Amino acid sequence: MGGDPVRATLVQIDVDPAEKAGDRRERAAALVRSHSGADLVVLPELWPVGAFAADDFAAEAEPLDGGPTALAMSAAARDAGVWLHAGSIVERDPDGPLYNTSLLFSPDGELHAAYRKIHRFGFHEGEAALMSAGREIVAPRLPHAVLGLATCYDLRFPEQFRLLVDAGAEILVVPAGWPARRLAHWRLLVQARAVESQCYVLACGTAGTHAGVEQAGHSMAVDPWGEILAEAGPGEQSLTVDLDPARVAATRADFPVLRDRVLGLPTP
Numbered sequence: 001m002g003g004d005p006v007r008a009t010l011v012q013i014d015v016d017p018a019e020k021a022g023d024r025r026e027r028a029a030a031l032v033r034s035h036s037g038a039d040l041v042v043l044p045e046l047w048p049v050g051a052f053a054a055d056d057f058a059a060e061a062e063p064l065d066g067g068p069t070a071l072a073m074s075a076a077a078r079d080a081g082v083w084l085h086a087g088s089i090v091e092r093d094p095d096g097p098l099y100n101t102s103l104l105f106s107p108d109g110e111l112h113a114a115y116r117k118i119h120r121f122g123f124h125e126g127e128a129a130l131m132s133a134g135r136e137i138v139a140p141r142l143p144h145a146v147l148g149l150a151t152c153y154d155l156r157f158p159e160q161f162r163l164l165v166d167a168g169a170e171i172l173v174v175p176a177g178w179p180a181r182r183l184a185h186w187r188l189l190v191q192a193r194a195v196e197s198q199c200y201v202l203a204c205g206t207a208g209t210h211a212g213v214e215q216a217g218h219s220m221a222v223d224p225w226g227e228i229l230a231e232a233g234p235g236e237q238s239l240t241v242d243l244d245p246a247r248v249a250a251t252r253a254d255f256p257v258l259r260d261r262v263l264g265l266p267t268p
């Protein structure tokens with residue numbers, strides 16, 4: 001253990017419907033620039049529009065290439081010199097469908113990875129009715145560690161996290177727009193995914209109330225032993241933590257539960 005720590009900052013943005021998406025985009029970019037000392041900055045799910053503002057999804061949908069959020073976040077990552085997990089946007093694919101897509105930018109502003117949310121929330125409504133499902137497990141390698149990307153409702157599907165572990169994930173990054181009334185589930189699931197995966201988890205939610213849904217906030221950074229390193233309150237707030245990626249391998253060696261798996265192993 002004991003390489004250079006990875007400084008991660010979670011930016012829990014307030015999504016207020018009174019603020020225009022463009023103004024929030026500028027504010028988010030300024031917040032990213034203010035964390036230029038970090039290695040990795042993380043924003044929440046669908047912060048430009050609001051995860052429950054389904055009536056606005058189509059109007060606010062944007063392409064990955066040249067869309068206003070992608071452009072603003074690419075510039076912010078480059079100016080700050082950070083890896084930026086820019087949370088997610090409503091992506092309009094050139095072929096037509098909408099996706100809830102997370103974007104990861106490198107410090108030179110290049111789009112390094114994109115993850116289309118696999119499990120859509122809302123049962124027969126909202127995101128589940130309006131967006132298409134992603135199909136790909138996304139585990140991009142950074143110089144510091146391998147990230148495992150998931151979004152909000154994905155937290156309820158441990159099989160996705162097993163696949164991320166099998167893909168090499170060491171730091172799970174989970175942007176969210178989680179409702180306050182299920183805060184207890186959020187806290188439990190974030191810690192459970194850390195314990196079962198023996199990974200760090202960076203789970204970044206939104207603050208405020210939009211489309212009548214009060215947001216939980218409570219962004220969390222959890223270590224591979226399941227200990228909470230930092231936790232936000234309900235309001236807009238940034239959390240900064242130092243991670244030691246070597247702790248992932250050390251935890252797995254000291255308590256080798258992943259080695260004892262019997263079911264669902266990847267075929268050699």
Ligand SMILES: O=C(O)CCC(=O)C(=O)O
Binds near residue numbers: 051153156182185
């Ligand atoms: O699973 C939940 O309780 C919340 C999920 C959610 O809000 C989402 O995926 O946008």
